[in-house]
Amino acid sequence: MTHETPNEGVMSRKEIAKKVGHKCLVSRRNFLISSGVTTTIMITMNPGTAMAKEVPAQVTEYPRKLIAKMSDLKLDEPLDFTYPDEGEHADSMIVRMGVKAGGGLGPDQDIVAFNYACTHQGGSLMDSYKADTKSLGACPLHLSTYDLTRHGILISGQAYQSLPQVLLEVDGDDIYATGIFGLIFGRKENLHG
Amino acid sequence: MSTPYYIPDSNVPLPPADAEVITTACDYCIVACGYKVFRWPVKGGKEGGAAAEDNAFGEDFPVQALGPWVAPNQHNIVLHEGEPHHVVIIPDKDTEFVNTDGDSSLRGGCIAQKCYNPETPTRDRLKSPMMRIYGILQPVPWDFALDIAAEMAKYVIKKHGHNAYGVKTFSYQYIENTYAITKYALRSINTANFTFHDTPSDVSSTPGFRDAGFDNFGPAYEDWMNAETLLICGTDPYETKTILFTQWIMKGIQNGQKAIFMVPRKTAGVAYAEQNGGLWLDVTPGTDLLVVNAIARIIVENGWQDKEWIEKWVNDKWGASSGFGQGTRNTPWQWRTTWGKFQTKGFDDWAKWLLSQDEFKLEAGAEVSGVDAAKIQLAAEMMAKPKGDGSRPKTSIMIEKGFYWSNNTGNTQAISALGITVGAGGRPGQVIGRAGGHQRGGVRGGGYPRNKSPMKLPGRRRRALDTDTWTMAGHTRMAHVIGTTWIQSMLGSQQMSARFHELTRGNPHQIQSINREKILETLKARVDSGGMVLVNQDIYLVDPIGNQFADIIFPAATWGEEDFLRANGERRIRLYQKFYDAPGEAKPDWWIIAQLAKRMGFEGFDWENANEVAEEAAKFTRGSRKDFKESLNKALISVL
Ligand code: SF4
Ligand code: FES
Numbered sequence: 077m078t079h080e081t082p083n084e085g086v087m088s089r090k091e092i093a094k095k096v097g098h099k100c101l102v103s104r105r106n107f108l109i110s111s112g113v114t115t116t117i118m119i120t121m122n123p124g125t126a127m128a129k130e131v132p133a134q135v136t137e138y139p140r141k142l143i144a145k146m147s148d149l150k151l152d153e154p155l156d157f158t159y160p161d162e163g164e165h166a167d168s169m170i171v172r173m174g175v176k177a178g179g180g181l182g183p184d185q186d187i188v189a190f191n192y193a194c195t196h197q198g199g200s201l202m203d204s205y206k207a208d209t210k211s212l213g214a215c216p217l218h219l220s221t222y223d224l225t226r227h228g229i230l231i232s233g234q235a236y237q238s239l240p241q242v243l244l245e246v247d248g249d250d251i252y253a254t255g256i257f258g259l260i261f262g263r264k265e266n267l268h269g
Numbered sequence: 270m271s272t273p274y275y276i277p278d279s280n281v282p283l284p285p286a287d288a289e290v291i292t293t294a295c296d297y298c299i300v301a302c303g304y305k306v307f308r309w310p311v312k313g314g315k316e317g318g319a320a321a322e323d324n325a326f327g328e329d330f331p332v333q334a335l336g337p338w339v340a341p342n343q344h345n346i347v348l349h350e351g352e353p354h355h356v357v358i359i360p361d362k363d364t365e366f367v368n369t370d371g372d373s374s375l376r377g378g379c380i381a382q383k384c385y386n387p388e389t390p391t392r393d394r395l396k397s398p399m400m401r402i403y404g405i406l407q408p409v410p411w412d413f414a415l416d417i418a419a420e421m422a423k424y425v426i427k428k429h430g431h432n433a434y435g436v437k438t439f440s441y442q443y444i445e446n447t448y449a450i451t452k453y454a455l456r457s458i459n460t461a462n463f464t465f466h467d468t469p470s471d472v473s474s475t476p477g478f479r480d481a482g483f484d485n486f487g488p489a490y491e492d493w494m495n496a497e498t499l500l501i502c503g504t505d506p507y508e509t510k511t512i513l514f515t516q517w518i519m520k521g522i523q524n525g526q527k528a529i530f531m532v533p534r535k536t537a538g539v540a541y542a543e544q545n546g547g548l549w550l551d552v553t554p555g556t557d558l559l560v561v562n563a564i565a566r567i568i569v570e571n572g573w574q575d576k577e578w579i580e581k582w583v584n585d586k587w588g589a590s591s592g593f594g595q596g597t598r599n600t601p602w603q604w605r606t607t608w609g610k611f612q613t614k615g616f617d618d619w620a621k622w623l624l625s626q627d628e629f630k631l632e633a634g635a636e637v638s639g640v641d642a643a644k645i646q647l648a649a650e651m652m653a654k655p656k657g658d659g660s661r662p663k664t665s666i667m668i669e670k671g672f673y674w675s676n677n678t679g680n681t682q683a684i685s686a687l688g689i690t691v692g693a694g695g696r697p698g699q700v701i702g703r704a705g706g707h708q709r710g711g712v713r714g715g716g717y718p719r720n721k722s723p724m725k726l727p728g729r730r731r732r733a734l735d736t737d738t739w740t741m742a743g744h745t746r747m748a749h750v751i752g753t754t755w756i757q758s759m760l761g762s763q764q765m766s767a768r769f770h771e772l773t774r775g776n777p778h779q780i781q782s783i784n785r786e787k788i789l790e791t792l793k794a795r796v797d798s799g800g801m802v803l804v805n806q807d808i809y810l811v812d813p814i815g816n817q818f819a820d821i822i823f824p825a826a827t828w829g830e831e832d833f834l835r836a837n838g839e840r841r842i843r844l845y846q847k848f849y850d851a852p853g854e855a856k857p858d859w860w861i862i863a864q865l866a867k868r869m870g871f872e873g874f875d876w877e878n879a880n881e882v883a884e885e886a887a888k889f890t891r892g893s894r895k896d897f898k899e900s901l902n903k904a905l906i907s908v909l
Contacts, residue, residue, distance in 0.1 A: 164331040197372065198334030217334070218372065218515045219507065219537050232537045234511060236340035236378045237277060258277035262331035262338050264319055265280035 138243075138255040138267065144170050146249045149187060152207035156192075159242055159253045165193040165262045167202060168242050170251065173210045177225040181244045181251070189242035189253060190228050193261035196220050196235040212239065227257065240266075278341035283317030284325035284357050285309055292361065294835075294843035295377035296828035299705030300490075300512045301837030302368035302377050303361035306829075306848045311346060311353040326362070335370055337362050345381040346388075347849035356381060356849065367490065367512065367837065374511030384829060385852040393809055395824035396853025400788075402780045406810075406822060409783075411854060411864075417785065418821050419868035421792050421802050422458075425747040429796065431460045432721060433744060435736055438751035440465035441710040442858070443833035443845070444895075445879045448886035449859035450751060452714025457871040459715070461722040461734040462745060466753035470724075470733035471717050475673050475703065477681025481689065482584075486709065486894055488665070488700035489839045494521040495698035496665035498651045502531045502557065502684065503672025504704050507538025513704065513838065514538050522547065527651045527662075531560060532671060548648055555675050556638035560645060561683040562623060563634030567649035568690055569620045574653065575661060575692030583689050585615045619686060653691045663698040664691040670706060705838035709895060712886045741768050746796040751806045751858060752825065755814055766813060769803075773818045776800030780820065792820065806861060823861050826851035832879045833857075836895045 143157040154171040170189040172182065181187040190212065192201045199217035205224075206213070211231055213221030220233025228239030240258035244251055256266050284307035291306040307325050309315060317324035324330070326337040337359060344357050358381040362371035385391045398414035399406040425433050436454040440447060454463050464471045473479050493499060494517040507514040519541070522528055528542035531550040539549050552560055568574055613619040623629055628637075635642035652664045666688050673681050688694070688701035722734040739745060741764075756766050778795035780788050792802050805811070805819035808827050815822055830851035836842050851857075859882050863874040876882045887898040 164333075193334075195340065196375070196378070198332075198336070198338065200334075214537070214541075218511075218519075219541060221537075230375070232508075234373070234375045234378065234515070236342050236375060240277075240279075256279060259279050259281060259341055260331075262333065262336065264283050264330050264339070268319070 138253075140245075141253045142250055143168075143189070143242075143253045144251045146182065146187075146246065146251060149251075152205070154205045156202070157189075157253070159189075159191075160256060160267060165191065165198065165260050167192040167200070168253075169202075169205065169212075170242070170244075171205060171224070173207075173224065175210055175225055177210070178227040179241055179243070179257070180225075181246055187244065187251070188224050189244055190222070190224060191240040191242065191256065191260050194220055194235060195237050195239055195258070195261050196233065198261045201239075281339045281341045281344050282355055282357075283319075283330070283339060284355070285315050285317040286323060286325055286327075288317070288325040288355075288357075290325065291846050291848045293358075293829065293845050293848065294837075295360075295373070295380060296383065296845070297376045297380070298374070298510045299708055299838040300367060300510050301708050301835070301841070301843045302373050302512050303364040303366065303843075304358055304373075304377070304380070305361045306846075307357040307359075308349060308354050308848060311355060335362075335372075337371070340378070342379040343381045345384045345386055347384045347386060349849045351850065354849065356384065358384075367516075367841065369516050372512055372516050374515075376511070384849060391852075394852040394855070395808060395810055395822060396855060397824060398854070399822040399824075400780065401820050402783060404774075404779065406816070406819070411856075413785070414821050414823065415861075415864050415868060417788055417792070418804050418823075419865050420789055421747055421796075422749075422865070423869055424789075424793055425796055425802070426458065426460075429746045431458055431718075432462045432723070432734065432739070433746040433796075434458055434460050435462040435740060435745040435748045436460065436751070437464060437736060437748065437753060437755050438466065439753050440467070441707045441835070442752055442827070443710045443835050444712045444886050444890075445831075445833055445882040446858035446862075447710055448712045448714045448889065449862040449874075449876075449882055450714075451712075452873070453862045453866050453871070454715070454749075455713065455717060456715030457866055457869075457873075459718050459721070461718050462736055462739055463717065464733070464736045465711075466755075466758065469737040470735045472733055474677065475668075475681045476678050477683070477685045478702075480682065481685035483685060483688065483694075483701050484894055485703040486705065486838055486840055487695055488667075488702040490517045492665060492698055492700040493517050493667065494524075494526070495663070496521065496526060496700070497663040497698070498527045498529065498665070500529045500531065500648070500652060500664070500666045501704070502561075502666070502668045503674075504667070504669030505530065505532060505534075505536040505538040506667075506704055507541070508536050509669075509706070510704055510838070529648050529651060531557060548644060548651065550638075550640045550644055550648060553637070553639040554671075557672055558676055558679045558683050559628060559634040560638045560640055561680070561687055562626070562629040563631050563645050564649045564652065565683070565687045565690055566623055566629045567631060567646060568653045568687075569623060571649075571654070573649070573655065574616070574620075574690045578692035578694070579616045579689065582694060583616065616689075661692060663696075664693055665699055666691075666693050666701040667704050668702075669704040673703075703838075708835045708837055708843070709840075710833075710835035712889050712893075712895065714886065714889060737765065740772075740801075741765065743772065743799050743801075745772075745801055747802045747804070749804045749806070750814055750819075752808075754811050769801075769813070769818050772799075772801035773803050773820065806858060808855070824853065824855040825861065826855040826857045830855070831857040834883050834897070836897075840894050842895065842897045842900060 138160050144155050149172040151174050154169040156169050158166040159168050168191045173186045176185045177188045194201055194215040199215040201212045204212050210225050211221050211223055218234050220235045221231040222228045222239040223231050228241050240256050240260050242253045243255035245254050260266050288307040288309040293304050295302045319330040321327050321329045332338050339357050343359050346353055347356050360368050360371050360373035385394050397408040398411050400409045438450050522545050528547035530539045531552050533554050543549050631642050655661055693699050693701040719731050722731045724732050724734055726732050776795050778791050780791050803819045804821045805815040806823040806825055808825050810816045829848050832847050833845040866874040887901045890896045891898055
């Protein structure tokens with residue numbers, strides 16, 4: 077054991093980032109920026125209460141992307157995909173959990189999809205699905221774990237927000253990703269990075 | 270009613286390249302992580318861009334893991350010099366100390382949400398002094414509220430004595446404030462009816478450490494990392510002092526450290542330790558002492574104690590404080606007649622005592638505590654069994670409230686003895702201390718007037734006044750409660766709440782006028798009839814002390830709203846800079862105290878700003894673990 081020098085063997089922030097960050101299929105420079113037209117609609121927050129107010133809802137166009145077939149989803153076996161683009165931190169997963177979940181799709185409302193980048197500081201949650209607790213984690217960096225039955229809320233850990241949930245639609249046997257609930261780690265907005 | 274729901278934001282404004290950068294430290298737990306506040310005006314609609322040259326971080330977005338990402342929770346809008354400003358508050362990505370890697374917990378990570386913003390739940394911050402008139406708290410001018418409070422304080426002290434004025438205050442919320450408060454209460458008023466938020470009377474919470482000569486906060490964060498075996502009692506630092514775990518202890522574990530947790534619940538840090546060569550002593554609450562002494566006994570039976578350390582560095586009975594004035598040895602007569610009866614004569618004598626107590630046998634300890642005997646045995650081996658080459662493991666011991674707030678004296682005595690046995694002291698990687706809860710912001714501006722306390726221990730020695738029983742008995746005629754709930758946390762009872770009600774709102778003399786003289790007449794009649802006037806100073810209206818019982822409310826300014834100083838769990842002085850306007854008319858506690866003190870005719874409260882208070886307070890830190898006189902001198906020199 078090396079205990080003489082404090083911090084010896086401790087990697088720098090950038091070194092850790094390299095090790096734990098996941099590889100993207102396409103580098104940031106080449107990915108096609110989705111060029112959806114930005115529209116502004118008004119939604120009413122807290123309708124019917126004294127705090128009701130109209131706020132601009134920033135609806136940017138998310139791509140509608142075919143990500144999996146219902147018939148391919150096996151219980152507790154996540155499938156990986158990228159969304160909303162192929163840039164940094166787009167890696168995501170879809171899973172059928174056998175347990176009713178917030179935002180769950182399918183006859184049992186048990187199909188959910190989430191982004192893989194930990195919303196603490198971006199550790200990759202890939203391959204960390206736990207069938208017994210229907211959770212993602214523990215994050216290799218600082219051990220955050222997320223409940224996939226409850227919109228990706230933190231079970232234990234340090235994340236600054238819930239894990240972004242990918243919104244889904246079913247069309248026959250096809251499952252489409254149509255949007256994201258929450259900001260993806262590392263980005264300033266979900267679309268356009 | 271509609272069901273409240275939450276739609277997370279899916280974008281966040283980045284600070285533009287020319288945003289102002291203000292350094293600060295996290296306000297929350299003991300670790301005191303370094304932070305940066307990025308501030309820029311709302312006016313003009315400017316926002317930073319994704320390209321490195323277009324944002325204040327100088328990094329391209331999206332950023333890599335551990336990069337300066339801004340979660341929506343890390344952004345807020347505040348007033349700065351009366352103008353709306355964006356603030357983005359994230360852990361300092363360039364720091365080399367404390368939160369290395371620019372890490373933070375979820376608590377500190379979301380600290381931007383703490384800033385006052387009327388659009389968020391912080392709209393409930395206290396913004397104006399208030400007085401309860403006709404049973405309702407109503408905004409009043411500062412001068413009016415201060416004048417009434419000062420007049421009443423003078424009256425109560427003169428008519429009912431110093432101890433009729435009680436001060437119950439936080440001990441930690443910045444050096445400037447605690448210094449001003451203690452100067453006012455202990456030096457100027459000189460009341461024995463004084464204590465901090467966490468105890469009914471002003472006493473030590475780790476008496477065993479005090480007796481053994483261990484400082485609560487001797488260890489550095491690096492020491493916790495560099496221990497080869499670390500026994501953690503009564504806390505999971507991953508949960509409650511996160512960065513101490515994720516940036517220090519976790520790195521130690523990755524480097525081969527064996528972390529032993531003695532806690533009843535298997536929380537995340539415990540699970541991590543168990544998976545990585547550590548151990549969980551799943552103790553039944555309240556039985557820690559038996560486990561600690563069972564471990565000590567195994568060590569002694571095997572002769573694994575650190576003999577060299579004990580011989581060279583540990584006092585024998587002649588060198589140790591003989592305990593005069595502690596416990597039963599209070600008078601010279603008792604001191605002479607109990608000589609040799611209240612402590613052991615040194616290590617061998619202690620070992621003999623330990624081996625003679627059947628409850629410290631491994632089986633007994635295991636049975637009562639519910640911890641598997643094999644695990645207790647293993648813990649003793651990890652902590653003290655010499656390695657193959659005869660060298661000892663570097664062992665450290667960390668304790669916190671789950672351990673020392675139950676069976677307080679017994680547990681802290683036992684753990685101190687175990688610490689001595691395994692050679693933990695002030696050595697690199699071989700330390701014993703507290704992990705800490707809140708940060709350390711206490712500096713005393715006056716000594717506690719023990720001789721004025723009417724409460725005694727057996728014999729003649731006086732003990733610090735128990736403010737709970739004193740108040741329950743009706744002796745507190747004016748209570749000044751600063752930044753603590755008092756009722757919920759102390760005698761912690763419905764009776765206490767009922768008694769507070771009886772003494773304040775339940776008293777027939779209630780303010781029913783806005784006329785100064787009439788109000789004073791009413792409150793004087795209240796205290797003379799055995800009732801109590803209650804002043805509450807806080808940042809929120811607290812239930813029930815503030816919203817149900819207080820007569821006068823003083824709104825306080827806090828983190829980010831004033832320049833402050835404080836120390837962290839490794840005695841590092843941290844600077845918390847002001848970066849936005851306090852809500853409404855809220856004022857820092859030191860200012861409120863100074864205004865009161867001056868109106869009461871006390872001298873030495875003419876401070877112009879927080880810095881003047883800090884400089885005066887520095888003199889009172891000499892020789893303490895938070896001694897910052899030297900650093901202040903150096904800082905002044907470097908500025909000049
Ligand atoms: S570990 Fe403590 S000091 Fe550090 S960010 Fe978290 S709450 Fe703040
Ligand atoms: S990056 Fe996942 S817990 Fe810190």
